[in-house]
Amino acid sequence: MVCEHLAALERELIAQGLPVTYRGRAWGENCREWVYFSCVLDLKALRARLGLPDCVEDHMHKGTHDGSEAGFYCSTCQDGVMGYHPKDAGNARTVS
Secondary structure, eight states: OOOTTTHHHHHHHHHTTOOEEEEEOTTSTTOSOEEEESSEEOHHHHHHHHTOOTTEEEEEEEOSSSOEEEEEEETTTTEEEEEOOGGGOTTOOEEO
């Protein structure tokens, strides 16, 4: 499980039955635990609805050869909850 700053979001996504596509240290030693879900996360709506703390930052990476993602990163705990980057999501479900 990710840190307490992102745990409510992770629990909600799991409860909705969204598949986890990866869990672990996504980017090396500067990450603790990142979990990726098969969906698009509506960052603005989720931040407002869940009241995420200031240490949780929006994260968007549009890679050219190393993948792409969009989600939330906790700068205190180095955890992340990610979904697909909206431009690479195809017809993936959006969670808001």
